[in-house]
Amino acid sequence: MHRSSPRPPQRWIAYGFLALSMALAGSYVALSKPLVAALPVFLLAWLRFGIGGIAMANWLKKPADEAPMTRSTKQLLFLESFLGNFLFSICMLFGVSMTSAVSAGVIMAAIPAVVALMSWVFLKETIGPRIWLAVACAAVGIGLLALSRHGWDAAQTAGMAADGSRALWGNLLVFGAVLCEAFYAVIGKKLTGAVSPKRISAIINLCGFLLMTPLGLYTAWHFDFAAVHLASWLLLVFYALAASVWTVWLWMTGSQNVPAAHAGVFTVLLPISAALVGVLVLGETLGAMQVLAFAIALLGVLLATLPGRQAPAVVEPHV
DSSP: OOOOOOOHHHHHHHHHHHHHHHHHHHHHHHHHHHHHHHSOHHHHHHHHHHHHHHHTGGGGSOOTTSOOOOHHHHHHHHHHHIIIIIIHHHHHHHHHHHSOHHHHHHHHTTHHHHHHHHHHHHSOOOOOHHHHHHHHHHHHHHHHHHHOOTTTTTOOSHHHHHHHHHHHHHHHHHHHHHHHHHHHHHHHHHHTTTSOHHHHHHHHHHHHHHHHHHHHHHHHHTOOGGGSOHHHHHHHHHHHHIIIIIHHHHHHHHHTTSOHHHHHGGGGHHHHHHHHHHHHTSOOOOOHHHHHHHHHHHHHHHHHHSOOSSOOOOOOOOO
């Protein structure tokens, strides 16, 4: 049966939703850097899950037409939350506290390629030469970033060298967040057929909140909340809603009227947004090696997501 494509106005609105979803995802990755300067990581993650949980309280209810969850589905939901929410938040927040938002953007550009690689390993999906080239571009981009002498040329003191070592660990932690995000996407492919996207988001956010509660409560007990400025609290609310609610709703709504292969192209806006926020808002600078690493990493994103003979898997934004 012939399936008519959406009318042009609908498609452009859908494109706007997808673009805004990825732009928001990149912005909250970058803006988490000033947040971790104002709030301890465990407290920040706990509050993020709490605010997101309040916003998605109505999403927890099981729809009347949804079948009861099996034990396997419940286990996958827990694993989805543990890797995609709990560990992702720890790796990402600690990582951006030790490296730049620009560097985090370069590393996050590897997400589509890493997802493709994990889909090949764990889901036995077939990937072509172009995807392998995308994986290679991601590896080269991250490698150039690790070897970058930006900031090291002026490292004449032991203190500057220590800052470089700290940035290296930060980059490694951000890459750990990329791996968590990739596992999140792979596991999500198994879950969406059994549970609605809204309910998945609400359940894994609740699990993340419960997992983070012991560390969050301990940190809160010893933290001076009065020392945090109003601007930081407002940024926290934006971060929580963007990470847990808005990006998911925008992506799911937009992807309804756009072919999967076309929707995947918009993941390129995540690293671009993170880097732009780092430069324009946080006052960071781009070194020549970082520009080259960024360009190669983005080439990998385009290779992994542009439509070809077979539509590549779409990477859903992290929640």
